[in-house]
Amino acid sequence: MSYKFFTSSEKTWKSMFRAVSEARKSIYLEMYIFDNEMEEYDFFTLLQKKARQGLRVKMVIDYFGSLSLSNKEIAELKASGVEVLSLSHLFYRMHRKILIVDEQVAFIGGVNIYRASRFWNDLMVEITGSLVKKIVLSFAKSYRGAGGRDPLFIGDNDGIVRTIASTWIVEHSPVGKKFQLKRIYKKYLHEAISEIILVTPYFIPKRWLRAALHQAVLRGVRVEILIPSTAEHFFLDRLNYFYIYKLSKLGVVFYMLKKTNHAKAMIIDGKEAMVGSPNLDFLSFDFNSEIGIFFKEKEAVAKLSRIVRVWKKDAVLFDHKTYKPKWFDYILSPIINMLSLFYRLFVD
Numbered sequence: 535m536s537y538k539f540f541t542s543s544e545k546t547w548k549s550m551f552r553a554v555s556e557a558r559k560s561i562y563l564e565m566y567i568f569d570n571e572m573e574e575y576d577f578f579t580l581l582q583k584k585a586r587q588g589l590r591v592k593m594v595i596d597y598f599g600s601l602s603l604s605n606k607e608i609a610e611l612k613a614s615g616v617e618v619l620s621l622s623h624l625f626y627r628m629h630r631k632i633l634i635v636d637e638q639v640a641f642i643g644g645v646n647i648y649r650a651s652r653f654w655n656d657l658m659v660e661i662t663g664s665l666v667k668k669i670v671l672s673f674a675k676s677y678r679g680a681g682g683r684d685p686l687f688i689g690d691n692d693g694i695v696r697t698i699a700s701t702w703i704v705e706h707s708p709v710g711k712k713f714q715l716k717r718i719y720k721k722y723l724h725e726a727i728s729e730i731i732l733v734t735p736y737f738i739p740k741r742w743l744r745a746a747l748h749q750a751v752l753r754g755v756r757v758e759i760l761i762p763s764t765a766e767h768f769f770l771d772r773l774n775y776f777y778i779y780k781l782s783k784l785g786v787v788f789y790m791l792k793k794t795n796h797a798k799a800m801i802i803d804g805k806e807a808m809v810g811s812p813n814l815d816f817l818s819f820d821f822n823s824e825i826g827i828f829f830k831e832k833e834a835v836a837k838l839s840r841i842v843r844v845w846k847k848d849a850v851l852f853d854h855k856t857y858k859p860k861w862f863d864y865i866l867s868p869i870i871n872m873l874s875l876f877y878r879l880f881v882d
Contacts, residue, residue: 536661536662536663537659537660537661537829537831537833537834537837538659538660539657539658539659539660539809539837539838539841540643540645540656540657540658540659540660541655541656541657541797541841542653542654542655542656543645543646543648543651543652543653543654543656543796544575544652544653546641546643546645546656546658547572547575547645547647548575549641549660550575550577550633550641550658551575551577551580553633553635553639553641553660554577554580554581554584554633554635555580556635557584557589557635557636558589558636559589559590559636559637560589560590560591560592560634560635560636560637561581561584561589561590561591561592561633561634561635561636562592562632562633562634562670562673562677563577563581563591563592563593563594563632563633563634564593564594564595564628564630564631564632564633564673564676565593565594565595565596565599565600565630565631565632565633565646565647566595566596566599566600566627566628566629566630566631566646566811567596567599567600567602567646567647567648568593568595568599568600568603568646568647568648569600569602569603569646569647569648569649569650570602570603570607571602571649572647572649573649575647577647578607578611581593581611581614581616582610582611582614582615582616583614585611585614585615585616586614586615590686591615591616591617592616592617592619592677592682592684593611593616593617593618593619594619594620594621594628594673594676594677594680594682595618595619595620595621595628596620596621596627596628596629597620597621597622598622598627599627599628599629599646600620617682617684619677619680619681619682620680621676621679621680621823623709625821626708626709626821626822626823627817627821627822627823628676628680628822628823629811629812629817629818629822629823629824630676630811630823630824630825631643631644631645631646631658631811631825632669632672632673632825634666634669634670634673637666637667637670638662638666639660639661639662639666640660640661640662640665640666640669640670641658641659641660641661642658642659642661642669642809642810642811642825642826642827643656643657643658643659643797643798643809643810643811644656644657644658644796644797644798644809644810644811645657645658645796651796653794654793654794654795654796655791655793655794655795655796655797655845656795656796656797657733657797657798657799657809657838657841658809659809659827661827665702665703665827668702668703669703672703672705672825674686674687675705675707676823679709702827702828702829703825703826703827703828704718704808704810704824704825704826704827704828705824705825706812706818706819706822706823706824706825706826707823708820708821708822708823709823713819713820715812715818715819715824716742716819718808718826718828719743719746719800720742720746722800722802722806723743723746723747723749723750723802724746724749724750725802726750726753726755726802726803727755727803728755728756728803728804729755729756729757729758729801729802729803729804730747730750730755730756730757730758730800730801730802731758731759731760731799731800731801731839731842732757732758732759732760732799732800732814733759733760733761733795733797733798733799733800733842733845734759734760734761734797734798734813734814734815735761735762735765735794735795735796735797735798735813736761736765736770736773736774736813736814736815737759737761737773737774737777737778737814737815738773738774738777738814738815738816739777739781739814739815740816740819743814743819744777744780744781747781747784747786748781748784748785748786751784751785751786752785756787757785757786757787758786758787758788758789758846759778759781759786759787759788759789759814760788760789760791760795760797760842760845760846760849761774761778761788761789761790761791761795762790762791762792762793762794762795763790763791763792763850764794766794772860775857775859776859778852779854779857779859782852782853782854783854787851787852788851788852789845789846789849789850789851789852790849790850790851790852791845791848791849792848792849792850793848795845797809798810798811798812798813798814798826799838799842801835801838801839801842804835804839805830805832805835806828806829806830806835807828807829807834807835807838807839808826808827808828808829809826809827809829809838810824810825810826810827811824811825811826812824812826
């Protein structure tokens, strides 16, 4: 098994584009946002070219996340031989980001194919080895859920697909009633002995997550959270800072990153780590289909830890003593929590 980490959208695109260009048999892409304005990383044209060459090219995109992709563009992809499927549900979203080439190499993480994110820091892992087979099976499940009918992904594979959740691959699918993320986070946050490091672009934690972080602090565990200083959205910034303020007062240490950072990661005691697509918000835990990869190999965890240390050097520590929440922060946060509960009650 080998792992290679990419720390920005553009670095990821470069490697993914090269892998797709060199594909010989198949390309499977599952993406929340797929943008046809990528200029030098023109996946839209490249996928069509590969399909015309006879490769098996399959795409699963989220209907809402990829709204910028027009019906005309989707028709062009299909005309070239690309099978394009979308997951469309009133409340649930497909938030996963996966690329699999020739069933030999896979990419998992937080990077979308989205031009506006070109200069963002992010995390994506390129994987080779036996784990790729499980990622193929995970993609097959999304493919079938989106209405795919290729015999390669149905029939005898059913029993295998249902067993893919393991120590290494974390699957979370509210549509399938598989709420794995809460179980995973509660387990590892409660078992942490010395250090918890979380990286997220959005910090809108549910009550159980706030409690787990506070309990860790009370046990003497150092809890660090890396988050961008701005989400470039008024309401998200207000929510982020409201919870940052509350948890900072309880002893959680927040590193405010100067540059937009879309990465999602967890490191426990410097020994175990996860990289994937989920944010630390109610959307990822309650409404989004997500995927992550859990590492226990020392070398992989060490690589991720070095990345985090570099990011921390360019960050500013949050000081709750100098921050004053606005009056509407105390209104906005309960409203968001009530909406989350309302949807869970009436959608589940």
